[in-house]
Amino acid sequence: MIRLESIRKSYKLGKEDVDVLKGIDLTINKGEFTAIMGPSGSGKSTIMNIIGCLDRPSSGDYFLNEKLVSEYDDKALARVRNQSIGFVFQQFQLLPRLNAWKNVELPMIYAGLKKKEREKRAKEALEKVGLADRMYHLPNELSGGQKQRVAIARAIVNQPDLILADEPTGALDTKTSVQIMELFTMLNLEGTTIVMVTHEQEVAVYAQRQIHVRDGLLNRNKQVVVDEGEKLQ
Amino acid sequence: MSILENMKMAISSLLSHKMRSILTMLGIIIGVGSVIAIVAIGQGGEAMLKSQIVGTGNTVELYYMPSDEELQGNANSLMSPFTQDDIKAIETIPEVTNIVATSSNFGNIRNREDTVEAYITGINQSYLDVNELNVENGRNLLATDFLGGSRTAVVSASFREELFDGEDPLGEVIYIESQPVEIVGILEEPTGFLSFGSNDVYIPWNTWRSIYASNDISEVTLQAEDADALQEVGAKAADMLNRIHDTEEAYQVMNMEEIAAGLGQVTRIMTIIIGSIAGVSLLVGGIGVMNIMLVSVTERTREIGVRMSLGATRGQILFQFLVESVTLTLIGGAIGIFLGTGVANVVSYFAGWPPLVSFPVIIGGLLFSMIIGVIFGILPANKASSLDPIESLRYE
Numbered sequence: 001m002i003r004l005e006s007i008r009k010s011y012k013l014g015k016e017d018v019d020v021l022k023g024i025d026l027t028i029n030k031g032e033f034t035a036i037m038g039p040s041g042s043g044k045s046t047i048m049n050i051i052g053c054l055d056r057p058s059s060g061d062y063f064l065n066e067k068l069v070s071e072y073d074d075k076a077l078a079r080v081r082n083q084s085i086g087f088v089f090q091q092f093q094l095l096p097r098l099n100a101w102k103n104v105e106l107p108m109i110y111a112g113l114k115k116k117e118r119e120k121r122a123k124e125a126l127e128k129v130g131l132a133d134r135m136y137h138l139p140n141e142l143s144g145g146q147k148q149r150v151a152i153a154r155a156i157v158n159q160p161d162l163i164l165a166d167e168p169t170g171a172l173d174t175k176t177s178v179q180i181m182e183l184f185t186m187l188n189l190e191g192t193t194i195v196m197v198t199h200e201q202e203v204a205v206y207a208q209r210q211i212h213v214r215d216g217l218l219n220r221n222k223q224v225v226v227d228e229g230e231k232l233q
Numbered sequence: 234m235s236i237l238e239n240m241k242m243a244i245s246s247l248l249s250h251k252m253r254s255i256l257t258m259l260g261i262i263i264g265v266g267s268v269i270a271i272v273a274i275g276q277g278g279e280a281m282l283k284s285q286i287v288g289t290g291n292t293v294e295l296y297y298m299p300s301d302e303e304l305q306g307n308a309n310s311l312m313s314p315f316t317q318d319d320i321k322a323i324e325t326i327p328e329v330t331n332i333v334a335t336s337s338n339f340g341n342i343r344n345r346e347d348t349v350e351a352y353i354t355g356i357n358q359s360y361l362d363v364n365e366l367n368v369e370n371g372r373n374l375l376a377t378d379f380l381g382g383s384r385t386a387v388v389s390a391s392f393r394e395e396l397f398d399g400e401d402p403l404g405e406v407i408y409i410e411s412q413p414v415e416i417v418g419i420l421e422e423p424t425g426f427l428s429f430g431s432n433d434v435y436i437p438w439n440t441w442r443s444i445y446a447s448n449d450i451s452e453v454t455l456q457a458e459d460a461d462a463l464q465e466v467g468a469k470a471a472d473m474l475n476r477i478h479d480t481e482e483a484y485q486v487m488n489m490e491e492i493a494a495g496l497g498q499v500t501r502i503m504t505i506i507i508g509s510i511a512g513v514s515l516l517v518g519g520i521g522v523m524n525i526m527l528v529s530v531t532e533r534t535r536e537i538g539v540r541m542s543l544g545a546t547r548g549q550i551l552f553q554f555l556v557e558s559v560t561l562t563l564i565g566g567a568i569g570i571f572l573g574t575g576v577a578n579v580v581s582y583f584a585g586w587p588p589l590v591s592f593p594v595i596i597g598g599l600l601f602s603m604i605i606g607v608i609f610g611i612l613p614a615n616k617a618s619s620l621d622p623i624e625s626l627r628y629e
Contacts, residue, residue, distance in 0.1 A: 049623050110545050
């Protein structure tokens, strides 16, 4: 479902070109739960942004569902983000002036769904994350874990093929982190492909597959390490 | 995403910064309000001016302006513009319904020991059909007065004030050129913007002729059956007179509507000049909107990033902010129209003319505020839409 072929990304920093990604080859199959790990500055966020169609590679091809999305224009990329990808961020990124329901409704507004349909689906998504009773609460009336669950509801409401989670537990305590990871596991069991960036081993073990990035390259030696015992308790 | 959806979103975001929105709107309110008020007052004044000049009679005046050669050829030609024969000739034109012939003189009028200067006008009976002489006291001039040239006069209210100190002058005898004339009626005080009281004495034309021993008619005004054909009929009469007097273009038609239109143009130019000055405040208001929208874009950088990550296209972001600035100026414009109309009504009330806030002006005002919103919103909206989603999401 995701296929990266010799992806390179370089930024201009002053006069120098800084190579962030130096040729990434990566395939992620449908239904996989993958964790991308690596120290800060390793390029894992850049991989995430490219997979999320927020950024384009300098060179190389990115196929999403067999379509060469690295060649898409801004408008087409926006549509891919809207239809095929759900984002979950470390800082939740809920709009503070909108209540939970309205936040969840946003992707459907951009998808052009009718009001009735939006209402129904937003309700279902919030029920799924266990927040049906918090629909009309503003983000600042919710706890961190609840905020992240609203964000997950927002990510799944357009029924995307792929959920991209960027340090989803980075701002949460251990107990809440477990709840969030269990939610992801449940979504994965339902067939959603999940790609998660994290630097916490305890979180990464929820994924079936771990990919380590270092200095803009994949670290081949540490591809799949899943040890049930390391999971957060 | 529909416009309505965007409007709702824009209003909720404007409501979240009430004070800021109101202050920003104030610039637009003042701008639109002053333009609307000035245009309305100007149009009211113009309408007033026109109705005063054109009057209600719908007439054309013939005037006599001989060329230099004609003046040299006949030294008397300036003295006697129209004769009674001319009037009779014009009467033969079938379309003419009324010919108003008047002669006037400025002179001293005496009553017992007092003397005042007054404008003495000899009028024919048609004058009463065309012009309104509203008699407040006594009676008007009658057909028998006109036929016989009786020594009767109708005087203006201010004449009464001056010569009789406001006392009832009915039946009093006044002396014009030492000849006695009896006052039979007093006119109403004139109302209206351009009318100011003058000392007027109206006497039958035949009386005027015998007092001044002159057959000259100084003014001829025509009224035609069909108001649209007025100008044509006037030209016919002028041609006829030129033929009779063997002149080229000494007799011409004065068109009051043309003059009124000319005057209307003057007031319109005035309105445009003052309106443009007021328009400058609208410009300043627009810049205020732009400024606030730029601030708003910066404050909401993260929101823009989130929206983009959720699938908003750059076009949708641009549209969102554009709708927001247009909503701001549109609401401001609506309030401005409301206030401007109020101001126009108050000013017109005190000036004594009808306020003219026409429908096109209101629509124009709303449209113009919208355009202001688009013009000054495009820069901030463009800034918002060209943000990089990754950096926006990271923006603190």
